Amino acid sequence: xxxxxxxxxxxxxxxxxxxxxxxxxxxxxxxxxxxxxxxxxxxxxxxxxxxxxxxxxxxxxxxxxxxxxxxxxxxxxxxxxxxxxxxxxxxxxxxxxxxxxxxxxxxxxxxxxxxxxxxxxxxxxxxxxxxxxxxxxxxxxxxxxxxxxxxxxxxxxxxxxxxxxxxxxxxxxxxxxxxxxxxxx
Numbered sequence: 225x226x227x228x229x230x231x232x233x234x235x236x237x238x239x240x241x242x243x244x245x246x247x248x249x250x251x252x253x254x255x256x257x258x259x260x261x262x263x264x265x266x267x268x269x270x271x272x273x274x275x276x277x278x279x280x281x282x283x284x285x286x287x288x289x290x291x292x293x294x295x296x297x298x299x300x301x302x303x304x305x306x307x308x309x310x311x312x313x314x315x316x317x318x319x320x321x322x323x324x325x326x327x328x329x330x331x332x333x334x335x336x337x338x339x340x341x342x343x344x345x346x347x348x349x350x351x352x353x354x355x356x357x358x359x360x361x362x363x364x365x366x367x368x369x370x371x372x373x374x375x376x377x378x379x380x381x382x383x384x385x386x387x388x389x390x391x392x393x394x395x396x397x398x399x400x401x402x403x404x405x406x407x408x409x
Contacts, residue, residue, distance in 0.1 A: 226310070226311045226312070226313070226337065227288055227291070227336075227337070228266070228284055228285045228286070228287070228288050228290075228291050229282060229283065229284045229285075229291070229310075229311040230282075230283050230285075230291060230294060230295065230308050230309070230310065230311065231271075231280045231281065231282055231283070231308065231309045231310070231311050232247065232250070232280060232281040232283060232306060232307075232308055233278075233280045233281075233306065233307045233308075233309065234278060234304075234305045234306040234307055235247075235250060235278060235281055235306055236278055237270065237274065237278045237279060243268050243269065243270065243281060244262050244265060244268050245262075247265065247268055247281060247283060248261070248262050248265075250301075250306065251294070254300065254301060254304060254306070255294070255297050255298075255300045255301060256297070256300060257293065257294065257297055259293070260285075260290055260293065260294065264285055264286055264287070264290050265283060265284070265285055265286075266284045266285060266286050267282065267283070267284035268281065268282070268283050268284075269281070269282055270282070280309075282311065294308065295308065309334070310334045310336075310337060312334060312337060315353075315354065316334075316337065316339065316352065318354075319339060319351070319352075319353065319354050319357050320332065320334060320339050322354070322357060323339055323341050323351075323357055323360075326357075326361055327341055327342070327343065327360075327364075331343075335350075337352075338350045338351070338352055339351050339352065339357075341357075341360060343360060343363070343364050344364055345364075
């Protein structure tokens, strides 16, 4: 059940940290929510393996009322570098990211596990599946204000093809990054 779960991003990670205390500090000090205490948090842990940057914190609360209270007060974190997102399923998260690529970040968000999209005609659409997104994309082929990814990709490939390599090294462009391969002499 993901209804009572939120993800906190941007909270610094330290060895031996007491995550419940860290999260409690964010809720009380930065969000001003003294009504939510450690006893209201069922599960609190970081996701994934440590790779040098702060991992998101998964927080499962006992009641959905507390989750909604935190969700409604997330605007208090503006400018702190900490963000709160919903814990979407893999398919919905991928659909959400594709919607943001097409319609822009300011036109897409999620509410209660559903993806809300404001189309160029200023109408709101709530979607849940990739098929629903495909239907919207076919109705609105190019959203106003969206980046043209093909031009960016073309520019980065052109840039990498002009790289001059030292003798004995062959540079092969791939997705805008430079791969270096040593020649066997």
